[in-house]
Amino acid sequence: MKQNKTFLSLIFFFLAGILSFSAPLYAKKIVLKIFHAGSLSVPFSKIEKAFEKKYPYIDVRREASGSVQAIRKITDLHKPCDVVAVADYTLIPKMLFPHYTDYVKLFARNELVLCYTKHSKYAKVINSKNWYDILNKKGVKWGFSNPNDDPCGYRAVIAIGLASLYYKNPLILKNLLDKNTNLKWRKKGNGIIFYVPENLKFNTEKLAIRPKSVELLGLLETGAIDYAFEYKSVALQHKLLFIKLPKKLNLGAIEYRKFYRRCKIKLANGKVISGKPIVYGITVLKNAPHPEEAKLWEKFVTSEKGRNLLLNSYQIPVFPAKVIKVK
Numbered sequence: 001m002k003q004n005k006t007f008l009s010l011i012f013f014f015l016a017g018i019l020s021f022s023a024p025l026y027a028k029k030i031v032l033k034i035f036h037a038g039s040l041s042v043p044f045s046k047i048e049k050a051f052e053k054k055y056p057y058i059d060v061r062r063e064a065s066g067s068v069q070a071i072r073k074i075t076d077l078h079k080p081c082d083v084v085a086v087a088d089y090t091l092i093p094k095m096l097f098p099h100y101t102d103y104v105k106l107f108a109r110n111e112l113v114l115c116y117t118k119h120s121k122y123a124k125v126i127n128s129k130n131w132y133d134i135l136n137k138k139g140v141k142w143g144f145s146n147p148n149d150d151p152c153g154y155r156a157v158i159a160i161g162l163a164s165l166y167y168k169n170p171l172i173l174k175n176l177l178d179k180n181t182n183l184k185w186r187k188k189g190n191g192i193i194f195y196v197p198e199n200l201k202f203n204t205e206k207l208a209i210r211p212k213s214v215e216l217l218g219l220l221e222t223g224a225i226d227y228a229f230e231y232k233s234v235a236l237q238h239k240l241l242f243i244k245l246p247k248k249l250n251l252g253a254i255e256y257r258k259f260y261r262r263c264k265i266k267l268a269n270g271k272v273i274s275g276k277p278i279v280y281g282i283t284v285l286k287n288a289p290h291p292e293e294a295k296l297w298e299k300f301v302t303s304e305k306g307r308n309l310l311l312n313s314y315q316i317p318v319f320p321a322k323v324i325k326v327k
Contacts, residue, residue, distance in 0.1 A: 029059040032293050033080055035070040036062060037087035037280070038212040039110070039152065039230075042237045043313035044085070044301075050309060051300050058293050066150030066212040068267070071095045074285065081285055082294035085301070087231075088151040089281025093324065094271055101283045102326040107302050108280040109316040110231045111252025112152070112159050113242040120226035123241070131243050132163055135227060136175040142227040143208035143216045147196045147265060151278075152213035154196070154265045155251055156229035157183065158275045161192045161263035162249045180207045191262030198268035231278070236314035251278050279318065 036044055041064045048060045065073070067086035073079045075095060085107075086092060092104040114131055116123055126134045135142050145153035157177070164172040173192075177183050180203040184195040202209050208225050210216055216228040217238055232252070235242040247253040251260055260275035267273065282301060284294040300306050302321040310317045 029057055030290050030293050031059050031061055032082050032290055032297060034060060034062045034083045034085070034297065035073055035079075035081050036064055036085040037067045037070065037151070038064045038214040039087055039234050040064070040085055040108075040280070040315075041214065042233075043108075043310050043315050046309045046313060047301055047306055050305060051297060054300070055293070055296060058296070060297070064212070064214075066145060066153070067091055068095075068151070068269075069149045069211065074100060080289050082288040082290050083282065083284050083297050085280065085282040086151070087278070087280055088155075088273070089279050089324070090273070090276070091151070092281050092283055093326075096283070096285075098326045100285050100287070102286070104281040104283045104324050105298065105302055105321040106279050106318050106324065107282055107306075107321040108310055108318055109252065110233055110278040110280070111245075111250040112155055112278070113230060113232045113235050113244060113250065114227055115220060115230045115235050115240045115242045116227045117220055117223070117241060119223050120220075120241075122226075126227075126243060128243055128246060131227075131245075132160075132167075132169075132172045132176060140227070141206055141208065141225045142229075143210065143219065143225045144229040145213040145216065146200060146209050146211050147194075148198070148200065148268045149211045150213055151273075152229065152231060153209070154194075154267065154273055155275075155278065157194050157196075157265055158260070158263045158273075159229070159245065159249045159251065161185070161194060162260065162275065164192070165262060166246065166248050179203070181209075188264075191264065193272075194263070194265040196265060196267050200268075233314040233316075251275065253277065282321075 074081050089104050089106050121140050122134045144156035147154035147157055160176055182201045213230050219225045220228050248256050248259050254277050263275040265273050284298050288294045307317040307319045
């Protein structure tokens with residue numbers, strides 16, 4: 001009996017030792033901070049699960065926001081961050097080169113669409129030729145994200161400007177922007193430049209503006225608004241109806257990059273953004289708290305596995321990723 005008690009005691013202390021040893025190991029998981037565009041939430045959620053399965057000692061913590069906001073968390077708020085991924089790769093050279101990073105990897109593409117639901121007003125008659133007239137109709141409420149915070153927002157404004165050129169109809173700007181916002185614009189050569197004030201005001205009876213485009217989805221689904229400018233990948237992920245805009249307006253066609261450049265937008269921070277095809281960028285920061293693990297994440301996102309997970313989320317990958325460095 002005494003031998004049995006001694007044996008059980010040894011087992012108890014052995015198990016206790018294992019538990020006391022393993023608990024600190026779990027507690028010491030490396031926390032990897034990722035700041036990213038809201039439109040990457042769905043694919044990055046899938047990538048996070050696959051990544052943590054491969055690297056169980058890493059705990060990925062993601063923060064979604066508008067891409068400009070994501071960068072400001074780093075430059076203005078000095079929040080610790082390992083990797084940043086944005087919906088407009090040019091924001092990284094403009095706002096992070098050379099102090100915070102010296103390269104950006106182009107890893108995904110997208111295009112702009114106009115989303116709606118079956119309950120939206122004029123849902124049965126809207127199309128790629130009359131959408132701007134539908135948005136102007138009495139009782140129709142629509143939205144886009146704040147251009148100062150989110151690339152989808154300034155792209156929506158640029159698309160509206162391109163529409164006025166494409167359809168040769170200056171009333172599009174007057175009806176959609178002049179009547180409903182304090183955005184300013186002027187003609188410049190054969191194009192248009194927009195100016196976004198720091199305090200962006202808008203007609204709340206007609207228009208909804210939110211810090212990031214995905215925040216408009218709830219308004220769409222509840223019927224608070226009828227239409228919203230979103231990325232095609234987001235529309236497909238959330239099974240929304242959408243109008244596919246002409247290629248000269250949707251910022252998704254490489255062949256029309258020269259036409260896209262006819263519209264520019266100056267943000268409240270002084271940065272000037274030219275119309276261009278939608279391309280996402282990712283980079284590891286120079287002061288990343290966990291640079292080795294950050295590189296693993298970046299490598300995984302831009303790998304063939306990451307490419308397939310992007311495709312499964314209706315995001316068009318750039319594979320292999322293209323690298324742009326400080327000159």
